[in-house]
Amino acid sequence: MPRTVVITGASRGLGLASATLLYQRGWRVVAAMRSMEAGLERLRAATGAPDGDPRLVPVRLDLEDEESVVAAAAAIAAAVGAPDTVVHNAGIAVAGCSEELPTQVWQSMLATHAFGPVALTRELLPAMRATGTGRIVVVSSMIGQHGFPAAAPYSAAKSALERWAEALAGEISPFGLGVTVLITGTFDTEIITDAIGDYRDFDGPYARQNRSIDQRGRSAIRFAAPPERFARGLARALEVTAPFARIPVGRDARMMLLACRLLPARALHQVTRLAMGLPGHGTIPTPSPPPPTPPMKENTFHG
Numbered sequence: 515m516p517r518t519v520v521i522t523g524a525s526r527g528l529g530l531a532s533a534t535l536l537y538q539r540g541w542r543v544v545a546a547m548r549s550m551e552a553g554l555e556r557l558r559a560a561t562g563a564p565d566g567d568p569r570l571v572p573v574r575l576d577l578e579d580e581e582s583v584v585a586a587a588a589a590i591a592a593a594v595g596a597p598d599t600v601v602h603n604a605g606i607a608v609a610g611c612s613e614e615l616p617t618q619v620w621q622s623m624l625a626t627h628a629f630g631p632v633a634l635t636r637e638l639l640p641a642m643r644a645t646g647t648g649r650i651v652v653v654s655s656m657i658g659q660h661g662f663p664a665a666a667p668y669s670a671a672k673s674a675l676e677r678w679a680e681a682l683a684g685e686i687s688p689f690g691l692g693v694t695v696l697i698t699g700t701f702d703t704e705i706i707t708d709a710i711g712d713y714r715d716f717d718g719p720y721a722r723q724n725r726s727i728d729q730r731g732r733s734a735i736r737f738a739a740p741p742e743r744f745a746r747g748l749a750r751a752l753e754v755t756a757p758f759a760r761i762p763v764g765r766d767a768r769m770m771l772l773a774c775r776l777l778p779a780r781a782l783h784q785v786t787r788l789a790m791g792l793p794g795h796g797t798i799p800t801p802s803p804p805p806p807t808p809p810m811k812e813n814t815f816h817g
């Protein structure tokens with residue numbers, strides 16, 4: 515029997531590249547997708563899998579919709595029973611300083627990166643536990659290692675995902691299951707360009723921060739690696755059998771992990787600030803207070 519992997523967000527980007535590579539390497543791939551029709555067309559084109567191929571199982575999944583998560587878990591169980599591996603890959607990004615972001619952005623971000631994966635795992639675990647083997651893999655980000663300005667909900671959600679994954683490893687390790695956290699560097703997908711919720715105001719009080727981060731971000735994109743490289747990193751990571759593993763994928767992710775390990779918090783703050791070209795502490799002048807309003811003339815009208 516081929517090993518079975520569930521990959522969320524398999525419709526494009528890193529999920530599509532990973533699903534394709536693992537299929538080509540003989541895995542049975544459960545491709546969990548929100549945009550099922552477009553995603554399946556891309557997957558079939560990339561893998562050459564025929565319609566109805568038992569090694570490519572499409573499942574509809576919207577992580578922001580609890581009913582969809584439960585239905586997806588039931589569809590996975592019906593199609594493959596207990597998967598060997600679940601890769602929580604689906605994700606969204608956002609740009610904007612905290613003051614600029616509506617609460618709904620935080621809700622979407624946490625639903626996609628934390629509540630959804632947690633709920634899907636909860637549904638799949640009983641069958642996986644019963645087999646005494648299996649792995650939960652979460653796709654985190656180097657931006658989840660440290661709070662990144664203008665990406666606070668993303669940093670916070672990835673951090674939440676990682677802390678959950680660490681806790682989960684302790685809980686399920688006694689049953690023979692394992693957890694892997696992938697610290698992902700910069701890869702050339704739509705999440706770093708088009709598929710981003712952009713709330714930045716380039717004329718508002720955070721204009722200097724937004725402009726600078728935008729400029730640095732655009733330069734960083736030029737060095738983004740192809741998604742296929744991530745897929746090869748994931749495939750290597752899937753061979754790890756330790757109860758818990760944290761694995762960087764990409765050179766920039768490795769450097770970020772090292773910096774977080776070596777630098778004290780104050781230094782890390784300054785390094786991040788300099789790397790993103792942000793103004794120093796207290797260098798943006800506070801707006802001058804409005805001129806005092808002249809005292810009201812005494813009302814001399816007595817009717």
Ligand SMILES: NC(=O)c1ccc[n+]([C@@H]2O[C@H](COP(=O)([O-])OP(=O)(O)OC[C@H]3O[C@@H](n4cnc5c(N)ncnc54)[C@H](OP(=O)(O)O)[C@@H]3O)[C@@H](O)[C@H]2O)c1
Pocket residue numbers: 522523524525526527528529547548549575576577578602603604605606626653654655656698699700701702703704705706709
């Ligand atoms: N690319 C990078 O540089 C980078 C760096 C660090 C971490 N990562 C992480 O890698 C993962 C994959 O990102 P990517 O670069 O491949 O981004 P991407 O090209 O934008 O793909 C994102 C995928 O997630 C799916 N998705 C989004 N919201 C969903 C939801 N509510 N329910 C189900 N699926 C949903 C999308 O489906 P639709 O097609 O329906 O929109 C799409 O398949 C993410 O977790 C991301 O945070 C990426």
